[in-house]
Amino acid sequence: MVISEINYINFRNLLDFSLNFSPKINLLYGKNGQGKTNLLEALYFVGTGKSFKTKKAIETIKYGKTKCGAFATYKDSISEKKIIVKLLDGKKEFSYNGKKTSYDEFYGKLNIVSYIPEDVAIINNSPNIRRDFFDGEIAQSDPDFFxxxxxxxxxxxxxxxxxxxxxxxNDEFQIYQAEFIKYGAKIMKTRLDYVKVLSSLLSLNYRKLFDNTKELELIYNCSLGSIKKKSLNEIETLFKDSMNKNFYQEIKLGFSLAGPQKDDFLFFLNNYDAKGNASQGEKKSIIFSLKMAEIDMILRNKKEIPVLIIDDITSYFDNSRLYRLLEYLEKRNIQIFMSSIEKLKISSSNFYVENGEITYE
Ligand SMILES: Nc1ncnc2c1ncn2[C@@H]1O[C@H](COP(=O)(O)OP(=O)(O)OP(=O)(O)O)[C@@H](O)[C@H]1O
Ligand SMILES: [Mg+2]
Incomplete structure (x- = not known):
């Protein structure tokens, strides 16, 4: 997929503008606090309807204004598409090819994979961050999962x-119970199958890009215990059994004890849990490999290459690792938007960012 143009109005500190991009590497460079991350966020916002920086969408509106919006033109393997995301009166509006759509229909049309400094939270933070992240990634190519x-x-x-x-x-409880098991088991089975493929792609990317002496593995830690090799029916039975077992405890506590809302995703580097054992640089490398594996996954499931966003590319790795990665990215047939405080020795379309103004060089 290639974003050819973006327009934005009242987006953070950016001056209202329209920009055209290259289908290869687009580099945004400039001093601290000028608007580089804001432009990447605007691209992410128009592509996914969300911010990668905040859950409070209202923060993306320029200080002193009451609404903001972004409009983009992109091409997938079939045709050119136009998308709009507006935020007004605290509500978002989505439009796809000139027609208003719901968020559910909008999400996943344009595929974007982003890598930002805050992403190490995927390893370091609590399980709900990982569940949200992986569920969102699965939904990028599987709208039913959403x-x-x-x-x-x-x-x-x-x-x-x-x-x-x-x-x-109450009789109704039994009906809800059956639905709860059906949808819960479906989520667990989908996550299981997704992680199985993703884990091998992750390991391959880590070995290729960072360290071919270490084995990286992603494990779906299901609250039902080991569900490896289990069919959907078998997972449903297991889920039902576990609920029967927990029921009295659940009544006592007043909430559900098992199910996909309790699951986790764990990264193991050479058989050690990365959260407590991997170094900062290794964690950044794991996440970078994860993002590359996400690209492979979308290509596999949707036959489309997503757009890649990388914020602050120079802040993660030492120079030799950085230039090895850049060389790799240059070779890949993929549209990339990345930011850096200075120009880089790569072939890219360069945009200078100063005080919210973006100048193509
Ligand atoms: N809603 C907003 N309205 C106006 N300005 C904002 C808003 N939100 C953030 N800003 C300002 O936008 C400026 C640019 O932020 P941005 O994160 O894009 O900088 P950057 O160029 O990525 O810098 P760095 O190199 O430090 O990461 C900041 O000074 C910030 O205070
Ligand atoms: Mg920044």
Whole structure:
């Protein structure tokens, strides 16, 4: 996929502008605090409807203004598309090829993989960050999964309310229970299958780009125990059994004890949990390899190459690692937007960023 043009209005400190991009490497360079990350965020915002910096979308609106918006033209392997994301009165509006759409329909149309300094949180932070991240990545190429997660989260709320209010003898509870198992098992099976493929791609990328002496593995740590090699039916049965076993405890506590809302994803480097053992540089390398594996995954599942965003490219690695990576990225047939405080010795289209103004050189 290639973004050829972006327009934005009232987006952070950026001066309202329209920009055209190269289908290869686009480098945004300039001093600290000028708007490089903001432009990458605007690209991510128009592509995914979200920010990679904040959950409070309202923060993306320029100080003193009440609304913001971005418009982009991109091409996938089939044709040219136009997308718009607007934020007004605290609400987002999405439009795809001139028609208003829901977020569910909008998400995943343009595929973007981003690598930002905050991404080490995927390894370091709590399991819900990893669940959100991996679920979002799966949904990039599987829109049904997005619906499945939404439905499950809704059922989880209902089920917990029944448990808390002790109204589980109600007939309706059994209906919700059956749905809860169905959607929960579907999520677990989808995550399991996804991680199986992703883990091998991750390991290959890590070996190729960083260290071919170390083995990197991603493990789906399911709250039901080992579900490796289990079919969807078998996972449903296991889930049901575990709920029967936990039921009295659940009534006592007033919430559900097993299910996809309790699962985790763990990175193991040479058989040690990366969270507590890997170095800072290794963690950054793991995440970079993960992002490269995400690209492979989208290519595999959708036959499309996503757009890659890399913020602060020079801040992660030592010079030899950095230039090895840049050389690798230059060779890949992929559109990249990256920011740096200075120009880099690579072939790229360069954009100078100063005070929210972007100048093509
Ligand atoms: N909603 C907003 N409205 C106006 N300005 C904002 C808003 N949010 C952030 N800014 C400002 O935008 C400026 C540029 O931020 P940005 O993160 O893009 O800088 P940068 O060029 O990436 O710098 P660095 O090299 O330090 O990462 C900052 O000074 C910040 O205070
Ligand atoms: Mg920045």
């Amino acid at each position: 619906q499945c997660v939404k439905k499950f989260n809704h059922l989880l709320k209902i089920r917990n309310k029944y448990l808390k209010d002790k109204t589980y003898r």
